[in-house]
Amino acid sequence: MENVEKCACGNEKHDEKLEAILKKYKQDKSNLIQILNEVQETYGYIPKKAQEEISKYLNMSMAEVYGVITFYSRFTLEPKGKYNIAVCLGTACFVKGSEKVLDKVKELLKIDVGQTTEDGLFSIEATRCIGACGLAPVFTVNEEVYGKATPEMVEQVINKYKEEAKNV
Numbered sequence: 001m002e003n004v005e006k007c008a009c010g011n012e013k014h015d016e017k018l019e020a021i022l023k024k025y026k027q028d029k030s031n032l033i034q035i036l037n038e039v040q041e042t043y044g045y046i047p048k049k050a051q052e053e054i055s056k057y058l059n060m061s062m063a064e065v066y067g068v069i070t071f072y073s074r075f076t077l078e079p080k081g082k083y084n085i086a087v088c089l090g091t092a093c094f095v096k097g098s099e100k101v102l103d104k105v106k107e108l109l110k111i112d113v114g115q116t117t118e119d120g121l122f123s124i125e126a127t128r129c130i131g132a133c134g135l136a137p138v139f140t141v142n143e144e145v146y147g148k149a150t151p152e153m154v155e156q157v158i159n160k161y162k163e164e165a166k167n168v
């Protein structure tokens, strides 16, 4: 899914989108977060190839770049699933048990936050307050908001989307 074309000789062609992003910034480590933000926005995740190019460009090790990506939950290493489940871990939701909701999502999908199921259907995200505290605990599936969430409800909702995916 990486946006890197292969030419006839088998070598990877230069990724022009990535090059355009890098060109905007000076080759200074302090620009890492901004570059990662743009790459995340452009690709929906931070492809391996982009990590390599960024580390070369900023003269940083891959481990340093990887460390920053994994530190911030807004950066992801895989494309999001067709259904992205985002559980709010803001204060109001947390107090009302959103961690249990998140644990149930992880248990049912057998993946962690920031990962995508092998079939590409679901991904999990942990978010800050989404401004629906009155409905806490809250999670969303793409644009759809689910309030007063319980682990049981999570199971029903996931099953609903599995069914929907089968019928598409």
Ligand code: FES
Binding pocket: 088, 089, 090, 091, 092, 093, 094, 128, 129, 130, 131, 132, 133, 134, 136, 138
């Ligand atoms: S804390 Fe979850 S919606 Fe505000």
